Amino acid sequence: MLSGNYIRKVAVVGAGGNSGKYMTGELLKTGKHTVTAITRTDSNSALPEGVEVKKVDYDNQSSLVEALRGQDALIITMGAMAPPEQQSKLIQAAAEANVPWILPNEWSPDSANEALVKDVFVFEKMPKAREHIEKLGKSSYIAVTTGFWYEWSLAIPAAYGFNLANHTVTLFDDGEAKISTSTWPQVGRAVASLLSLPIQAEGESRDRCLDRFKNSLVYVSSFTVSQKDMLDSVLRVTHTGLDDWTVTKEPSKERYTKGIEAMQKGDRMGFARMMYSRVFYPDDCGNYEKTRGTINKLLGLPKEDLDEATKAAIQRSMEVTWG
Template identity: 65%
Template sequence: MSTNHITKVAIVGAGGRSGGAMTAELLKTGKHTVTAITRQDSTSPLPEGVKVAKVNYDDQSTLVDALKGQDALIITMGTQAPADTQLKLIRAAAEAGVKWICPNEWGPDSANPDLCKDVSLFAHASGPRDEIKKLGKSSYLAVVCGFWYEWSLAITDSYGFDFANKTVTFFDDGETKTNTSTWPQVGRAVAGLLSLPITAEGGDQERCLDHFRDQMVYISSFTVSQHDMLASVLRVSGDKESDWTIKKEGAEERYKAAAEAMKKGDRLAYVRTMYTRVFYADDSGNYGKTKGLANEFLGLPEENIDEATKIAMDRAKGNPYA
């Protein structure tokens, strides 16, 4: 990097919901050239304005070539991606001289030891961060955003809302707060983060990427309980609370039941374990309270939860996994 700013950004998953939001916000700044890293046989549409680099994940040289000259690499990929894909990218980035990596975090606080003990997906997130530090060529910026609000609210096994049957299952009393984020907010956070000077300029010694080097970056759209979510649903739908059936289930009991169901082959039970665990009364899901948020630092706006709730409710009318 010849300047004190990141200008060239490569992103894996630029055509996805989260990656697409990040790409759009990076391009909106006018400060970045964005290159989408895609498989050679991919036909997925990509945002207008990105460059494209085709790669073969079984040929590391193609990854290295695609990443040469890039200042930063953003990795977004689904849980179904091969386990070694992210490590291949990290090793290629080190070989190519990429200085900054945003690993595939984008979820609850994977630096929380209690969460990691109970949910394997969160525990595995430390592996890529450790690999980046071991290679010693790049630094990571691990963005923690909680679960995606528009995605999670639409799925019954996630935040407990069954829109088709107007039923909600509260974990414990439904009052436990958790941090959750929208796709656009995370896009803005990444764009804001990668637009910071690398080293401090002027009198503010914290307003730079060095301040976040090899750190978790905590951001959020909403700090809400299930009760808060239901209140938003009622405002959006015009329903009364009496129109809904409200059930209650102990969070720890729900988690244990889901863990047992997993052993019997219930594939959705793992989703229930993840989501239920962030609603424990230990504030493990409320990292804004325990760790603090970088929202103000990054200039993130306050969002209207009802607008995000409407998006989730519309998604629930079709296939919420699509």
């Protein structure tokens, strides 16, 4: 039995989603947490085995409050285009239910970078969510910055620039700007390790506690790599040579502008081109390992194999068709 200095009960919104299922699985694996999936009344999405389930109606605030009552932490995972009022309702409900800790819907590049947030509109809601939590004053947040998901993003031609099926790649600028990026399993391990820390410091380990990260952003990653590093990995995994690929270049700022223009014409892939090309600007906005540092070591996160993650991306690219 864990003492009162530890988080035991964790509610997860999006427990069956791309990243949420890894967070949920790793939390359960610790044997230290009871995990409750917060899901819509009409949802039929598959959930990891071992979770408790609470059905909610986002139009009925009392159902959210009741579902969160007694929870030690709330993890919110939602798609980039989810209505922002959904998270606002959850934050308000967590405050009313006296949930002490919230991991808001971050899971992104560095939303503390003001220039990046200004240029990528979907990132604007992240600082707003943090401000909302602080203003209510009932919960503390820890915003986990992960960069873009590697195996998801490498599989999308409009994202990291690779069309894995057609053996083509577009390098932004010279392809040498490094960005920090994470795999889904690493994100899951990071969340489980973070929420397994004592709330207040114990013994001589003054840094290993949640209070140290109260109302702040923390940074975790799998790799800090350039497009050329990714290309080298793809070549190794596919047993191909550079001559087997068509490599072109495009200025990152030009790609960003064209992405916005395409969005305005209704091209949904324009959104991806805009958002992803912005983190590859040569200003280190995507390289938070360099600009902020990570807590990988403190959390005991493993050093991953880039080629294994690339294999997962290639497999995913064969299963999902992107416009």
